[in-house]
Amino acid sequence: MNKLENKVAIITGGASGIGNGIAKAFVKEGARVVIVDYNNEAGVQAIEELCEIQPKSIFIHADLADFSTHAMIINKTIATFGQLDVLVNNAQASRVKPLLELSTEDLELPFKTGFFPTFYLMQYAFPYLKETKGHIINFGSGAGINGDLNQAAYAAAKEAVRGLSRVAANEFGPHGVKVNVICPFGNSPGVQHWAQYKPDDFNEVLSKIPLRRVGDLENDIGKAVVFFASQDSDYITGQTLMVDGGGCRL
Numbered sequence: 001m002n003k004l005e006n007k008v009a010i011i012t013g014g015a016s017g018i019g020n021g022i023a024k025a026f027v028k029e030g031a032r033v034v035i036v037d038y039n040n041e042a043g044v045q046a047i048e049e050l051c052e053i054q055p056k057s058i059f060i061h062a063d064l065a066d067f068s069t070h071a072m073i074i075n076k077t078i079a080t081f082g083q084l085d086v087l088v089n090n091a092q093a094s095r096v097k098p099l100l101e102l103s104t105e106d107l108e109l110p111f112k113t114g115f116f117p118t119f120y121l122m123q124y125a126f127p128y129l130k131e132t133k134g135h136i137i138n139f140g141s142g143a144g145i146n147g148d149l150n151q152a153a154y155a156a157a158k159e160a161v162r163g164l165s166r167v168a169a170n171e172f173g174p175h176g177v178k179v180n181v182i183c184p185f186g187n188s189p190g191v192q193h194w195a196q197y198k199p200d201d202f203n204e205v206l207s208k209i210p211l212r213r214v215g216d217l218e219n220d221i222g223k224a225v226v227f228f229a230s231q232d233s234d235y236i237t238g239q240t241l242m243v244d245g246g247g248c249r250l
């Protein structure tokens with residue numbers, strides 16, 4: 001089980017939630033990971049745990065909404081490891097509000113923390129990913145595909161990421177770089193909070209999911225990302241994979 005042996009992967013938002021599940025799945029497959037997060041405390045704790053499995057993994061403390069961090073993240077990765085094989089653009093922040101109440105700042109938040117970092121990190125990473133014929137995995141959401149209530153800003157940013165990813169797949173494909181999107185449903189702290197405080201809403205959503213459970217961060221979501229990061233998916237690009245128990249159909 002060393003599908004990512006000798007690979008170096010950047011995972012944004014790797015300090016907690018789905019990003020941390022991905023990081024755990026990656027190091028167990030032999031990858032050295034660079035987790036990027038603005039939560040310094042969670043990042044330091046996460047890297048201690050990851051380094052017990054893969055001692056060469058590192059944490060970069062950065063707020064992705066500060067666009068000047070994007071080149072630094074790629075440069076530090078290359079200075080440390082000399083290569084880049086996988087870029088996972090997972091981090092995202094947003095506010096849940098009815099469309100009619102959204103301010104410009106609300107609308108900008110998921111773009112500044114999700115869409116723009118995805119775009120700039122892909123731009124800066126491309127020269128290195130071209131050398132390794134690497135993989136980019138971006139994150140969409142069923143909320144964007146379904147048009148979930150109160151998610152207008154988030155849905156717009158997530159569908160923008162999917163459109164960007166399809167163009168990147170076409171432009172990067174001739175250079176051997178693959179670009180795919182995952183739309184997850186995973187047991188992150190946000191989902192756990194929702195299940196605890198709005199159990200009726202949560203159970204109604206769960207009742208419509210064919211597999212009737214929330215995805216495990218490492219074993220369900222993380223392993224799907226391992227597939228898109230490994231040579232097992234070398235003939236797949238420009239695709240969206242729903243890793244959500246069957247809850248949303250493309």
Ligand SMILES: NC(=O)c1ccc[n+]([C@@H]2O[C@H](COP(=O)([O-])OP(=O)(O)OC[C@H]3O[C@@H](n4cnc5c(N)ncnc54)[C@H](O)[C@@H]3O)[C@@H](O)[C@H]2O)c1
Pocket residue numbers: 012013014015016017018019036037038039062063064065089090091092093113139140141142143183184185186187188189190191
């Ligand atoms: N959890 C789900 O079921 C679900 C469903 C659909 C889509 N998604 C998508 O999957 C991805 C991960 O989701 P999650 O639930 O684990 O999210 P989360 O909010 O639990 O974790 C996001 C991580 O990103 C970090 N982060 C946020 N903004 C940042 C910034 N500006 N700079 C640096 N780090 C930042 C946070 O500190 C956190 O560690 C996101 O793109 C999300 O939109 C999740």
